[in-house]
Amino acid sequence: MSDSETNKTANNFPVVGIGASAGGLDAYQKLLSKIPADSGMAYVIVMHLSSDFQSNLSSILSKYTALPVQEIVNEIHLVPDHIYVIPQNNNLIAVDGVLKLYKRNRSDKVNKAIDIFFESLAQVHKSFAIGVLLSGTAFDGTAGLKKIREAGGATIAQDPGTTRFKSMPQSAIEADTVDFVLAPKAIPSKLIDIRNSYITSHAYSEEEHLSKDEEQILVQIIHLIFLRTGNDFGHYTQPTIRRRIARRMVILQKQTLGDYYNALRNSKEEQDLLFNDFLIPVTYFFRDEHFFESLPHLVFPELIQNIQNNTLRIWVAGCSTGEEAYSLAICLDEYLSENSLSEIRVKIFASDISEKSIAKARAAIYSSQDVQQISEARLANYFAKKDGQYHAQKVIRDMCIFAVHNFIKDPPFARIDLVSCRNVLIYFDQTLQNKALGSIHYSLKEKGFLLIGKSETTSSAENLFESIAKQEKIHVRKFSPVRYVPEAFKPAQVAEQAITEIAKVPPQTDFNKITSGILLSNYTPSSVIINEQLEIVHFHGDTSPFLSPPAGRSNFNILKMASAEISFMLQGAISKIKKDKKPIRKENLLVRDQDYSVSFEIVTIPNDECYLMILFQKNLMSETQYGQKTIKNNIDYNRIIELEKELDQMREDIKRITQEQQTALEELQTTNEELLSSGEELQVLNEELEASSEELQSNNEELMCVNDELMDRQDQLVSARNYAQSIVNTMREPLIVIDKDGIIKSANPAFYKYFQTTESQTEGHCFFEIGNCQWDIAEFKDLILKISAENKAVVDYKVDVVCPGIGKKTMMVNANLIVDSKPKGMILLALEDITELAAANEQLRSKNKELQKNNEQLQIFSAAASHDLQEPLRKIQMFSRKILDRDKSLAESTIHNLERIVFSASNMSQLITDLINYTRVNFTDKEFKKTDLNLLLKKTLSNTKETIKEKNAVVSVSSLPALTVIPHQIQQLFTNLLTNSIKYSKEGAVPEIRIETAEPSSEEIAEFVDNPDITYVKICVSDNGMGFSKDYEDRIFNPFYRLHNHNEYSGSGLGLTLVKKIVDNHHGFIKASSRINKGTKMFIYLPLQDLKN
Secondary structure (H helix, E strand, O other), rough: OOOHOOOOOOOOOOEEEEEEOOOOOHHHHHHHHHOOOOOOEEEEEOOOOOHHHHOOHHHHHHHHHOEEEEOOOOOOEEOOOOOEEOOOEEEEEEOOOEEEEEEEOOOOOOOHHHHHHHHHHHHHHHHHHEEOOOOOOOOOOHHHHHHHHHHOOOOEEEOHHHOOOHHHHHHHHOOOOEEEEEEEHHHHHHHHHHHHHHHHHHOOOOOOOOHHHHHHHHHHHHHHHHHHOOOOOOOOOOHHHHHHHHHHHHHHOOOOOHHHHHHHHOOOHHHHHHHHHHOOOOOOOOOOOHHHHHHHOOOOOHHHHHOOOOEEEEEEOOOOOEEEEHHHHHHHHHHHOOOOOOEEEEEEEEOOOOOOHHHHHHHHHOOOOOOOOOOOOHHHHHHEEEEEEEEEEEHHHHOOEEOOOOOOOOOOOOOOOEEEEEHHHHHOOOHHHHHHHHHHHHEEEEEEEEEEEEOOOOOOOOEEEEEOOOOOOOOOOOOOOOOOOHHHHHHOOOOOOOOOOOOOOOOOOOHHHHHHHHHHOOOOOEEEEEEEOEEEEEOOOOOOOOEEEOOOOOOOOOHHEEOOHHHHHHHHHHHHHHHHOOOEEEEEOOOOOEEEEEEEEEEOOOEEEEEEEEEEEEEEEEEEHHHHHHHHHHHHHHHHHHHHHHHHHHHHHHHHHHHHHHHHHHHHHHHHHHHHHHHHHHHHHHHHHHHHHHHHHHHHHHHHHHHHHHHHHHHHHHHHHHHHHHHHHOOOOEEEEOOOOOOEEEHHHHHHOOOOOOOOOOOOEEHHHHOOOOOOOOHHHHHHHHHHHOOOOOOEEHHHHHHHHEEEEEEEEEEEEEEOOOOOEEEEEEEEEOHHHHHHHHHHHHHHHHHHHHHHHHHHHHHHHHHHHHHHHHHHHHHHHHHHHHOOOOOOHHHHHHHHHHHHHHHHHHHHHHHHHHOOOOOOOOOOEEEEEHHHHHHHHOOOHHHHOOOOOEEOOOOOEEEEEEHHHHHHHHHHHHHHHHOOOOOOOOOEEEEEEEOOOOHHHOHHHHHHHOOOOOOOOOOOOOOHHHHHHHOOOOOOOOOOOOOOOOOOHHHHHHHHHHHHOOOEEEEEEEOOOOOOEEEEEOOOOOOOO
């Protein structure tokens, strides 16, 4: 289902998807039995069901829970505390608060019903989605759990140790998509904890408003991750960040952001987990297949046309675990091969901020789930399957260089032909997107390509990139003077902490604003704002009592516009506030020829110390205070006039000095301008040096990436060598390495210990000359030295040698050429002492000959016994019957005794026959052949038709297969089972016997064998006879064991023992099931394969 088909409407309660396949029924029963009746969650059961089998899963599960259980019908509405079960042959999706069904395509080889439902659950219910993955095979559900985690939901997997079918939960655990690993019985209590966290968390829905305190805590959380990792998520999209934090709150069961912040601050482990949640890798091979199909037509030809130095340089920014980089490598390798361009070298620089993701990308090992988007042809060409994992081949690994790199703050790679930054920008806000696009623009060559995701755009950077394929989101670099400045060269800036408030006040009359306007206009002092040059940049109110424009050229300098009395005080006050940064106030300055005094206050502008605000106040004075009469009558009037004159003179002097200073200042200004001009020239030179430095920085970055890659591979090689060396050193068998001339290069400790020699006596010497030259055997020496020339291994070669100190030994030699050895032609020899084994084999051969001779004698005895013992018994029976038939006057006691003689002789004859048959079943090793069991059964029914007719028995037979068997033994098996069923029929009832086949379940086979690769056929022989107690089911196959005495039923007690022996000869197994008066069933399991060897 596409995104457009899945409506985003969700319910306001958690929805739990529970997926399982093989072994899931037991897990479902244990889980559902522990769910309380008022959990407040809806449960959806998605199980792999056979399309050919009528499922009763709903009715079965309803027995284990008090909650209502119902099979899903199309568009059923979800209700809390209900369990919904998927019907067979359907897939299921969540849409618009309901569940929708659609028929599963029979052509689908793999059942992905769980992934399909989990992905739709994540899309619709987001953080209210919970995924639970139980027992099962394969890996369905892993991708779905990943989607649920991305959406902010919680994920749970069954503990693999609690199920026989662990592939499904194990796959999810190994893919790191699981929050909790629990036994089925423990899962319900964890679900309740998660539900409780949903109820109390304030950060769950990204649409929910946060209080100012919560917003501040959110900023602190992001800052804490920055301090821990060096990565700032402040400009990542807030809904994504909030979902990830909310998910961790659920897992830790923290009810508020404050609680979670306290836990986060005290746990570096939780900080790492949250960081990893921020970086959940959302990638897979050949994501958007149509896009990759377009590259050979739209991009690659242009890349080849503009290539320099026969090298393509590609940068995959935000490569996650490497799938995007390897996908590009595969496409390029195919294109270059198809167009005979093998001389072109490809270097793909793939970077990500997650060390964990880069480590996986470097390892280049992926699971079956990871590679399911790759075609079979590409998988065969570019990957090698080892131990169930897929390893990228050398041809694409050598193209890719992986490095931990933050392309937002670290210098970008330089001279790049193509940048792939798909599905990365969607996680950034506009500021960070612009910064990223600027960095990418700098790294690209002219006409270089940019590839972005289908939900991303470069509309904010139209001056940097031009779209050439809108649907595929392929862009080309434009020429632009915009220049990238690396973070390291920028001045440090205070990190932004403000987050835009989400809550908005609805429109209404703003009385606060009206009141502020009136007060500001009518009741606040007049003021001006001046800049660093003391020029007025803003007037407020009536400033005419304090300021007036000077004559001549317009000038807004505050000192020139103010009156002389105020200007002098202003100059000193301004100098002081610039120094002390504290407000200054001057009171009651007298103004000549005015009836008022002036006060002023100077304050700094918050957050901008370059500007100052000067507030003026006009103070009126009454005639009483300053009238002419009062002044004239004042006895100090003359003194005041004199002082005023002196003051005027001082002012003139100060004014003159100020003008002189101003002239000097202007001269200095001129000099300064000349210096600035020189500085600009130096700045140009500095920028050129910076550009060169950036180039060097970029080259250095690339070298560091290559060096990291080489160091990583060197570590892997050292680790592999140490691992191999430790294995060699701990092996008990002697191992040596020789060159093509037979010179010993090294040996393991076991070699020195076994042959009682030393390193100095061994290394550097010819293998065929050490000791007493015991290995210098012409045939053996020629065989070993040919290995290097013919690359042909020596396997299990036996050689007898006499070694100094240990005597004569029989050695088993295995030797092979070491691949890619330096120097070439090195050979590894493994020497195993099989002296005791050879002696034991010789004894065994002697014993076998002796046994063969005894068996032949036993066969001769059996043949003689069959005749010599049976003949007297036949005569005893014959003469006894003649006496009974001819002499009718015999006494009753005599008749009884003669009948007992006949009965006993018959039993003895049967016993001899069964004993001979029992001994003969061991001498039929070469009688196996492909046989139609239907023909054998037909012969058996023909041979026993008299017995069947005598009892009026009804025998029903279904079609039997053709197997590789010993024909006469299988016929004997059918004969014994048929006669037993007829013999032990119920009194007065018609014997009914049924012979049929069935396919055994894996659980049945697991009772008897551990090898799941052998396929068995089950043959069931059932009857309606008298049966027997369950206590005897295992004992009836023992020799001479009888459930009835000889007087009731004749027989030797070896019939079923012989049946068991025949089944054992065919590498099968048999079991009985019976109840008294309920009949008996014999289950025979025979292998379909030929196992006679």
